[in-house]
Amino acid sequence: MTKLRVFIVLLAALVLVPAFTAYSQEAVLTISDVGEFMEFRDSVNNGKSFAGEEVLLDADIDLSGETWIPIGTGETPFAGKFNGGNHTISGLNMTDENAQSLTLAGATGKGAGLFLHVSGDGAQIANLTVSGSINCAAPGSMSAVGGIAAYLGHEAVIYRCLSNVDVILGGAGGERESYAYAGGVAGYSEGHVIYCVNEGTVTASPERIYTMAGGIVGEQHDGSILFTDNSGEITIPDIGGYMRGYAGGIAGSIFNGSMSSVRNQAAVTSYNLAGGITAYAMNSVLRDAVNVAAVSGTWSGSDITVGGIVAQLHNGSSAVNCYNTGEVTAGGSSSYAYAGGIIGWSSAGFSSSNKIYNCTNIGNVSGSASASARVGGIVGDLDKTELHSSVNSGAVSANSPYVPGGIAGYKSADANIHDVAYSGDASPIGYGSRNMTDVELLSEAEIKSFVVTSFPSLDPAIVRLREGDTKTVNVKLHTHPGSVSDEGVYYSLSESYVEPDHASASASDDTISLTGTSPGVSLLAAYVDTYRSGGDGTVDTSASSRSLVTALVWVAAAESEEPSLPENPEIPDEDIDIPAGPGDSSSGDGIPPLWPDVPLPQVPEEPDTDKDWNERYPSGSGGGGCSAGWCALTLLAVVPLALRRRK
Template identity: 30%
Template sequence: MNIKKRFFLVVALLISALLLGCSPVAEKETDENESGVRVQLNIELARTVMPSGFLNATYTLTGIHSGESRVLISNKSAADLQSQTLWLEGGTWSFSLDAYADSVKIATATLPNQNISSSSSTLTFTFTGVTFDYATGTGGANVTLTFAKTSQVVAATAQLCNIDGSENADFALKTLTPAEHSDSLQKVTFTDTNIPSGSYLLVFYLYQDSVKTMQIGYWREIVNVAKGCESSTVINIENLNTVYSITYVLNGLSWAEGFTAPSSFNSSQGVTLPVAANFTNGTAFGGWYTKSDFSDTEIKSWNAGDYTDNVTFYAKVEKSTEGVSHDWSYPTAEPTLTWTGEGTLNNPYIITTSQQLADFAYMVNNGTSYSGNYIKLGADIDLNYGSTVTDASASYIQWKPIGGASKAFEGNFDGANHTVKGLYINSSCSYAGLFGYVSGSSAVVKNVSVQGYMKVTNGYYVGGVVGKIAQAELKNCANKVEINATMGSGSEYGCGGVVGYAEGSFSDSSNYSYEYVTNCANYSPVTANMTASYALNVGGICGYDDKFASNLKCVNYGNITGTSASICNAGGISGYMLCGSASNCENYGDVTVTSSATCYAGGIAGRIYYYYYNYYNNYYSSINNNISSGAIKGKASTTSYTGGIFGYSEVTTSTSSSINQYAYAKNNAFYGTVDGTGTSIYLRGIGYSSEASAKYQSCNYFISSSGATASGVGGSVGTFKLATDQISAYGSTTLDYTGTLLEVLNAWASANSYGTWLAGTDGWPVLSGITWRK
């Protein structure tokens, strides 16, 4: 741990006078007859822990002007210096301020070549990185921090470092245990009885969690140790020094080898941002901005207190310098490929520019599947550089998706945690998204985020990341593209925030494959409508899950809206599941469905369906171990099925054989509201099920004020008022588990090998392992 990288250290090394709380006082009145330039002194003060037995520091100020050295102030305390006014003749001066403790010089601060030329000036002295002249030997330190219990400090560490902030190998990081200090205060204490004499920097780190990942602040203290003495103090912190993060969007630039950009700061720090020399292609660098369209003022650095929150800086890049270009066009003929690599696992094709990404799309759309090849992003890609694409505009460059219809991408695409920004589609597009179609058991799209806007007409498969995915894998992807789609005529089409249509496969009872959408997130609103007399399927993660398509550890924050002239299925995770599943997922978006016929609206899925064929026997849909909130609204001209977890669960057969499996829904919780309109209205805290399948749905829990006129489904179903309330049985059923919502969710999850639930910041349970957490 190199603390020097964590903060910029400017310390005034003042001694025990500071322990008395020295601070600037009013200026001293001066004689009207004084002549020359009026000079006010200022000394940067900081707390310092001193060993017992040391006297107050005194200061002597010496000035050199025109070759002559003069003692301007002698033997003054810190408080005296703060009130001291000098009158000096104009010209160039050099100053030296010496600090003494017990007649021994302990520090010197200099100000060379100061131009004293205005009617008044201020001299500011700081002391940095000095060493006290102590006798050789060891001493001790006992430093206590106190802070409000409302700070919620759960864990703390401390380390004694060199005075310049660098790590001292002789001192290990110590884990401290917060203890009671009073009714309103906590404390942590650092102690060590065997410290070599000298000056050190003691740094405390404070955390809100026991595993020390959620740092809320730190405190720095200079500790001066003398032989045979103990340095001790109690420091009361009124406001914790919160650490904020810095995020850089490089827009195609690359850091120079060995350079590490500042990644955090606190409100007491100023920060200098990286410059052109810190990039390998720095001649293209045009400055840092806080807006992605560079409409604000360029930021070069900031002073302490200018920023008091996490901040993102966008690098402006000149369009055509040193190989970095944001100009691009979709090829009209097979392009000359300029990316590097060989397409292998260890040496993948590397795409770093928007033109290279467009060339890649052309190759796939013209029959190159890249089956067995590996493609990787080497930088963020901006498809409409300098613009924030949030609506429709003729000035934006339109994207042509990668793959579609009979031309699918079948390789391995790794976004390497980069973002494709400015994705814009405003057209009739059957397969719409960054990718149009991804297919094959070895095909993967992973680790990529997309941002932008899509207005699609006649869309069959519409998703922010992928329009349609079949027997392939989609993982670690996030959608921040706002989607507005008018769907084409068809019965199996879908619109989703991440993927429109996800499909597994089967040929008989022993030959089938799953399709996985894993660890994905949607942050943007998804709006879809269908004017023809076909079913509309719309979801936050996936519009339509078909034939063993599985959503695992996914989260939706966007509001989902579906409007149809016929049946409409909409859910926070999936609109429609036909032998599909959702497990360990979360939905925080509102779901609103409007249908001229029948509608199905659910917090996780609109409709879950088990359709029986001979080779389907023993397979089923399932919604297990999920949580949902928000407002779920089903508005239908005829029948409205609206549920906190799913709208409707059903079973259908095509033969006379007995059915062995149904649609499962277990260990789900809902704490939003449900509402519906129609000639027949079915409102449920969890969901509505046909009589045959209800017995396969149990251990689900919902808030008792969810708005449901008849809550729950068959089996052991519980109600609760708050997350901390005890679960109570619904109707005459018996609960499988007892306790609070968090306790009963974890009891079922543990017994059935599902994800673990934790207490969220708002008190409601959240799943562990969800990466895309707001």
């Protein structure tokens, strides 16, 4: 670990005493040294998938000096459960010669990572830290590189892992339909990445038509990314030619998937498309996303699209409860530039539309181009999208003769804006339709007094109890841009459940009562309804937004001694709270549990893509211009299972 971590909830440590280690599946293989680890690798690569079995790492492993061939093949993925036991695998070093044949998404090429291919119902890598470097320039029509896995298949999980692997991906590719995926944790994911942290840099400069680079994954296709954090810089440099580079702090791109409770803390740069969280989202849900770092595009070619959260939001996607503080810049000397504090460009097809709401931007946004610069405090270019209950207090600027907008650089007639506030000297819309409802120009100080974006979480996020005992879990709420003295009036618990049922749960307005029923490890999931600030600055409960919060529950046998929990550390006041990652892998003297084999809770408010635009917004709806009233901001949302703060 290279940086100090302080936690509100110690999901990171997962200090389990022996009484709780019995609830981890009994391992069929225990690995204690490099030789045993390489024998395990060879066993998988020779055809043993370990499906339904657990492999336990019992010691730190140093791969320095070893020529590493990844675990799993294109034909035989690792399909078992690899429990890293809070240990570290260091010294990972891979180059072109180590990359192995891999087929994914219908394309064949090369892949590299500690694991090549992890797939299968119940397949999992958990409780592991990996450090080292991967520098590959594999030729072909496809390449995938990830610090932990090159390819994470359907239903597979990477849980509570930290990657400190510096990833560099280059190489020549085909002239048409060639792809490259580079991620700090996984190159290409169809599964679920949960409670993971990336600290390594990711740089991708292959000669491919499409290049995707992200701090957690290069591309997420289906599946989900939950409670993750990136602090490694993401870069796709301009290597010339007409190619598309998608750089995101969490994912380069996401299709038909969801991201919730994620944060990016490091600069994201692409010559083409760059987003603080992702560069491209199609038919996907992004909730409770935070970006605190600079996002920039630098191309001298045809176009640059940059966004504090998403560069391009497309076809039935939603960005909900998102918060950006990073500077957003569409620089270079391109013909067209699209830059927004939350979204660079939001567009949709004939029968779909997008949603943007409960979002806050305080980062400065700028853009320059020779033919057209569309720069907005919230969205650069807005088309077939409903934007509401959001605010911008960041400065906006565009090169002459182009005019920025405090809300949107350009708004089409098919976009709907209502209940939005902004500050500064710019007009709300730079170009296009000015048909809006309840849009208000306020001072920066006035905006800071409103609650717009809210992040609830459970405290504690690790609950330990014996059979028959009862404990209480509380909801904590963090609000932006304004803070509140009585957070309890801004939310209520609507429902909760535990799966599998090693405990029972009952919810009141602000607490969950848990009672242990049988020994085991369970997932506690709850939905929190959060409320908004009204026009007078007080809470408005007439509308709400539903958020998902989770915790893990360990239940010991009634006759066992319940272990004492470590005290939570003192946490200094900070502006932003987000999920915890795995933390210090050396902590704990027991075997940490795996992620339970249960269906993941549904991220609330998925976009309804089955309605066409006319059904969603019948003719005549909307207002006839900006009204003077500051209509209630609908805000809120969800956040972490465990909150992590970084000094």
